[in-house]
Amino acid sequence: MPKAVSRKPTYMAYDKFTTLKSTAVPLPIENVDTDQIIPARFLKATTREGFGDNLFRDWRYNGDDTPKADFVLNNPIYSGKILVGGHNFGSGSSREHAAWAIYDYGFRCVVSSFFADIFKGNSLNIGILPVQVSPEFLNKIFLAIEADPKAELEVNLEQQTISIVATGESESFDINGYKKHNMMNGFDDIDYLQAMKEDIQQFETQRIY
Amino acid sequence: MSKQASTLFDKVWDAHVVRQIQDGPDVFFIDRHFIHEVTSPVAFLGLKNRNVGVMYPERTFATADHNTPTINQHLPVQDPLSANQLKALEENSAKHGISHWGLGHAQNGIVHVVGPENGITLPGMTIVCGDSHTSTHGAFGAIAFGIGTSEVEMVLSSQCIMQPKPKKMRVNVNGILGKGVTAKDVTLYIISQLTTAGATGYFVEYAGDVFENMSMEGRMTVCNMSIEMGARGGMIAPDQTTFDYIEGREYAPKGEKWDEALAYWKTLKTDADATFDKEYTFNAADIEPMITFGTNPGMGQGITNQIPSGENLGSGKATYEKSLNYMGFHENESMLGKRIDYVFIGSCTNGRIEDFRAFASIVKGRKKAEHVTAWIVPGSHVVEAQIKEEGILDILTEAGFSLRQPGCSACLAMNDDKIPAGKYAVSTSNRNFEGRQGPGARTLLASPLVAAAAAVTGVVTDPRELM
Ligand code: SF4
Numbered sequence: 001m002p003k004a005v006s007r008k009p010t011y012m013a014y015d016k017f018t019t020l021k022s023t024a025v026p027l028p029i030e031n032v033d034t035d036q037i038i039p040a041r042f043l044k045a046t047t048r049e050g051f052g053d054n055l056f057r058d059w060r061y062n063g064d065d066t067p068k069a070d071f072v073l074n075n076p077i078y079s080g081k082i083l084v085g086g087h088n089f090g091s092g093s094s095r096e097h098a099a100w101a102i103y104d105y106g107f108r109c110v111v112s113s114f115f116a117d118i119f120k121g122n123s124l125n126i127g128i129l130p131v132q133v134s135p136e137f138l139n140k141i142f143l144a145i146e147a148d149p150k151a152e153l154e155v156n157l158e159q160q161t162i163s164i165v166a167t168g169e170s171e172s173f174d175i176n177g178y179k180k181h182n183m184m185n186g187f188d189d190i191d192y193l194q195a196m197k198e199d200i201q202q203f204e205t206q207r208i209y
Numbered sequence: 210m211s212k213q214a215s216t217l218f219d220k221v222w223d224a225h226v227v228r229q230i231q232d233g234p235d236v237f238f239i240d241r242h243f244i245h246e247v248t249s250p251v252a253f254l255g256l257k258n259r260n261v262g263v264m265y266p267e268r269t270f271a272t273a274d275h276n277t278p279t280i281n282q283h284l285p286v287q288d289p290l291s292a293n294q295l296k297a298l299e300e301n302s303a304k305h306g307i308s309h310w311g312l313g314h315a316q317n318g319i320v321h322v323v324g325p326e327n328g329i330t331l332p333g334m335t336i337v338c339g340d341s342h343t344s345t346h347g348a349f350g351a352i353a354f355g356i357g358t359s360e361v362e363m364v365l366s367s368q369c370i371m372q373p374k375p376k377k378m379r380v381n382v383n384g385i386l387g388k389g390v391t392a393k394d395v396t397l398y399i400i401s402q403l404t405t406a407g408a409t410g411y412f413v414e415y416a417g418d419v420f421e422n423m424s425m426e427g428r429m430t431v432c433n434m435s436i437e438m439g440a441r442g443g444m445i446a447p448d449q450t451t452f453d454y455i456e457g458r459e460y461a462p463k464g465e466k467w468d469e470a471l472a473y474w475k476t477l478k479t480d481a482d483a484t485f486d487k488e489y490t491f492n493a494a495d496i497e498p499m500i501t502f503g504t505n506p507g508m509g510q511g512i513t514n515q516i517p518s519g520e521n522l523g524s525g526k527a528t529y530e531k532s533l534n535y536m537g538f539h540e541n542e543s544m545l546g547k548r549i550d551y552v553f554i555g556s557c558t559n560g561r562i563e564d565f566r567a568f569a570s571i572v573k574g575r576k577k578a579e580h581v582t583a584w585i586v587p588g589s590h591v592v593e594a595q596i597k598e599e600g601i602l603d604i605l606t607e608a609g610f611s612l613r614q615p616g617c618s619a620c621l622a623m624n625d626d627k628i629p630a631g632k633y634a635v636s637t638s639n640r641n642f643e644g645r646q647g648p649g650a651r652t653l654l655a656s657p658l659v660a661a662a663a664a665v666t667g668v669v670t671d672p673r674e675l676m
Contacts, residue, residue, distance in 0.1 A: 036644070063630065
């Protein structure tokens with residue numbers, strides 16, 4: 001199991017992301033919603049630490065808190081910093097806690113053939129790279145991990161590519177230039193907005209409401 | 210040069226762009242910001258760590274709703290973690306000069322119910338909140354959507370967020386709705402046709418006679434559920450129905466300001482020759498009272514239909530089977546007659562006065578089924594007061610129901626209102642995800658009429674038979 005890394009609740013939003021070479025955890029389920037990623041009853045904290053413990057809580061543990069043996073996070077042969085999910089990953093609630101839980105557990109990158117909008121935005125804001133690949137390539141990744149649970153994936157943000165190390169198969173992914181620049185440098189939007197406050201003030205005075 | 214034709218969405222969006230970042234998002238100005246106890250504490254913590262303040266506190270409104278109890282609200286909140294979040298909301302609001310409608314306040318209620326109710330939500334505005342059903346406010350011709358906590362922090366500190374402009378979709382529904390078919394059925398129908406990811410990346414405008422003839426409350430129900438098909442939000446052009454609803458509410462413009470506002474609001478419609486990236490058209494006559502049978506809101510169908518077979522789903526078949534398995538249902542079964550255990554009427558989807566009127570219209574003169582537990586939860590104190598004033602409470606009491614106090618309640622089951630594992634609940638809320646209403650809970654989403662029919666018969670029942 002990947003070791004949970006707790007991040008400090010400081011304004012240094014996240015570490016820089018350039019390249020990531022890692023084994024991956026497969027979760028070939030479609031429409032994984034944020035209520036599954038982190039159930040609402042665990043949203044009661046007033047800081048952002050420790051959510052990793054409850055990542056996929058109800059899929060991961062029985063009602064009596066014993067681990068469910070058949071859930072992938074409880075299977076020691078799978079580990080790594082990349083989570084590979086099915087189509088339409090992260091639908092539902094806007095809770096950023098879902099992204100915090102994934103980050104806090106130790107993932108830095110989520111791969112899917114399709115992401116829900118808010119989840120994608122939240123991930124980028126906190127330093128998780130969502131990598132959208134074609135359904136065919138997603139299937140290849142699942143097959144590669146099935147064949148060898150220690151199969152590595154390599155994500156290169158600069159080049160915008162993801163590859164299956166063993167076979168060398170690779171695909172490119174989209175990310176807008178601004179977000180890419182932020183992730184590669186560990187910058188965040190709030191710093192940017194703080195720096196343009198005068199423009200905002202100017203704009204505000206013209207609002208009718 | 211002739212002006213380019215634009216959509217309602219373009220008009221409102223473009224008026225709020227402070228700066229366009231090359232190959233990046235727009236810096237997008239937010240007129241109104243709602244906060245609640247669950248998604249705001251970490252944002253305030255961020256402000257503290259950065260040592261920045263709230264830029265325009267008068268543009269943010271706080272209400273406690275997500276984890277609040279729905280009984281004995283006059284007593285201290287029992288759960289220490291919930292109490293802590295409520296206290297944080299109160300303190301953060303006080304510290305930064307944000308108006309705060311805490312537990313017990315006369316204007317307290319679910320954030321998406323109290324905004325419109327008090328005239329805070331107006332046409333042409335941009336509105337955000339750390340809750341995905343912020344899309345509700347789109348019913349007024351506003352651009353409204355849910356945001357994450359990092360974005361809550363952005364709005365507090367700069368009144369802006371970074372957003373790429375979504376693509377545009379129009380969903381038309383034309384014709385006249387049949388008996389027993391409500392706004393909730395219209396939205397569940399659209400989602401069943403488009404699927405839960407069908408509108409991802411889009412902002413939706415709803416158009417056609419069905420929406421033109423719909424009340425504001427119905428429009429809110431429809432826009433509320435936009436997020437359930439993946440859309441960023443949904444909106445409906447403001448018209449006389451909208452203006453009549455707003456006029457006279459506390460925060461609505463008055464006098465000369467009202468006239469000015471009205472003149473502007475009347476320009477908020479899609480030009481005849483404007484185009485959309487995607488467009489769907491449905492026929493009102495095809496919509497029945499709806500009910501969901503699976504674990505996402507797209508898994509819904511007309512109440513008289515049989516659960517579809519997963520035959521042709523390809524790679525999605527395993528997920529489909531997992532879903533039916535969780536629900537304890539089988540392919541090709543009928544939903545009618547299935548025994549249910551709980552009924553929940555409430556939430557920002559169906560927790561407004563018209564919803565309780567609809568519920569009461571069916572239970573009147575009947576009795577609650579003995580084995581059913583019903584949670585009847587108004588969306589706000591104002592709605593609660595209306596229920597009492599209009600005599601709805603008497604009808605409910607007569608039929609064996611009782612009324613709870615306002616809050617999100619079993620919509621997300623953060624408080625004690627949890628449906629027990631394995632039990633079936635017909636709910637007027639918006640999500641039937643696994644465990645959404647409590648670990649192991651099985652949710653059937655439906656309209657207040659379908660919920661009422663189930664509450665009095667104890668089984669899934671076509672409400673048209675009781676009308
Ligand atoms: S009622 Fe449900 S959907 Fe609405 S604000 Fe509350 S938790 Fe969110």
